[in-house]
Amino acid sequence: MTRQALILGIGNVLWADEGFGVRCVEHLAETLSYGADVTVLDGGTQGLYLLPFLEAADVMVVFDAVDYGLAPGTMKVVEGDAVPRFMGAKKMSLHQTGFQDVIATAQLMGYCPGELLLVGCQPEELEDYGGGLRPQIAARIPEAVRIGREWLAARGIHATEGRTQTDALADASIRQRAYEDGRPSEDEACRTGDARFFPGAA
Numbered sequence: 001m002t003r004q005a006l007i008l009g010i011g012n013v014l015w016a017d018e019g020f021g022v023r024c025v026e027h028l029a030e031t032l033s034y035g036a037d038v039t040v041l042d043g044g045t046q047g048l049y050l051l052p053f054l055e056a057a058d059v060m061v062v063f064d065a066v067d068y069g070l071a072p073g074t075m076k077v078v079e080g081d082a083v084p085r086f087m088g089a090k091k092m093s094l095h096q097t098g099f100q101d102v103i104a105t106a107q108l109m110g111y112c113p114g115e116l117l118l119v120g121c122q123p124e125e126l127e128d129y130g131g132g133l134r135p136q137i138a139a140r141i142p143e144a145v146r147i148g149r150e151w152l153a154a155r156g157i158h159a160t161e162g163r164t165q166t167d168a169l170a171d172a173s174i175r176q177r178a179y180e181d182g183r184p185s186e187d188e189a190c191r192t193g194d195a196r197f198f199p200g201a202a
Contacts, residue, residue, distance in 0.1 A: 002037045003037065003058040003059060003155070003156070003157065004037055004038075004039070004056055004057050004058050004059075005034075005037060005038045005039070005057060005058065005059045005060070005061070005152055005155075005157045006038075006039050006041065006053055006054065006056070006057035006059070006060040006061070006113065007025060007028060007034075007038060007039065007040045007041065007060075007061045007063075007148060007152075008021075008025070008041050008043045008050070008053070008060060008061065008062045008063070009021035009022040009023070009024050009025030009026070009041070009042055009043060009062075009063045009064070010022070010043040010044065010045070010062060010063070010064050010099055011044070011045070011064055011065055012044065012045050013044075014129060014130060015126055015127075015128070015129060015131070016123070016124075016125040016126055016127070016128040016131035016132065016133065016134065017065050017072075017121075017123030017124055017125050017126055017133055017134055017137045018065055018123065018126055019065070019132070019133060020063065020064065020065035020121050020123065020133060020137055020140075020141070020144075021043075021062070021063035021064040021065060022042050022043075022044060022063075023133060023138070023141055024063035024119070024141050024144050024145055024148075025040055025041065025042055025063060025169065026042070026169055027141050027142070027145055028040060028145045028148070028149075028164070029163065029164040029166055029169060030163060031145070031161070031162075031163070032145070032149060032159040032160070032161065032162065032163075032164060033159060033160045033161065033162030033163055033164055034157075034159050034164045037157065038152075038157060038159075038164070039053060039056070039057070039166070039168065040164050040166045040168060040169070041053060041166075041168040041169075042168060042169045043099075045098065047098035047099070047101065047102060048098070048101065048102055048105065050099075050102050051102060051105060051106060051109075054102065054103075054106045054111065054112060054113060055106065055109075055111040057113040058113055058114055058115070059113055059114065059115040059116075059117075059152070059155055059157070060113040060115070060116050060117070061117045061119065061148040061151060061152060062083070062099075062116070062117065062118045062119070063119050063120075063144055063145075063148065064099075064118065064119075064120050064121075065120065065121055065122075065123040065126075065137070066086060066118070066120035066121070066122070067122065067123065068086075068120065068122050069122075070122045071122065072122055072123065072124035072134070072136060072137065073121065073122060073124065073136040073137055073139070073140055074121070074122040075119070075120070075121055075122075075140055075143060075144065075147075076120050076121075076122070077117065077118070077119055077120070077147055078117075078118040078120065079115075079116060079117050079118070080115070080116055082118075083103065083116045083117075083118045084099075084100045084103045084104065086118060086120065103116075115155065117148065117151050119144045119147050119148055121137060121140050121144060123137060124136060124137055
């Protein structure tokens with residue numbers, strides 16, 4: 001029986017480097033071709049809505065920005081039971097606690113994937129609402145994808161060069177290039193809130 005794999009990117013693209021995981025699955029889908037035994041999914045911040053995807057998978061690769069307390073851009077790879085522990089060691093945002101809950105719930109219900117891999121990157125900037133990935137974080141995407149590809153290949157799940165057809169990614173209007181190229185400068189758009197409601201605003 002063919003094993004089913006889930007390749008999952010989680011995070012919030014609206015908060016700068018928080019979008020690392022989502023951008024990884026976008027890059028993977030644009031450069032590698034997997035068959036019907038692999039689901040490539042932008043999990044965003046969906047939390048428990050991701051449970052059916054975990055139920056259907058035998059192995060899972062997760063890409064995410066994780067605060068390990070290391071130098072920005074540092075990659076860390078975690079496997080198996082250590083994955084949920086690392087994701088909650090130093091919570092950056094609600095999506096990490098949410099995904100810990102997803103894994104815990106799947107385990108309690110007896111359908112968590114048997115093998116897990118977390119490919120995490122230490123973020124540089126998280127407080128830039130509407131911001132894109134910082135250059136040194138974006139530069140780690142190909143390496144992260146390579147790690148995930150090789151881990152899956154070692155389990156008999158292989159990719160070829162090409163594209164993966166999937167409707168489980170974000171709309172094209174907010175893919176990395178469109179999103180970042182279309183971003184107004186700081187002079188043109190406030191990054192901290194609506195200027196009309198600041199104290200002393202006219």
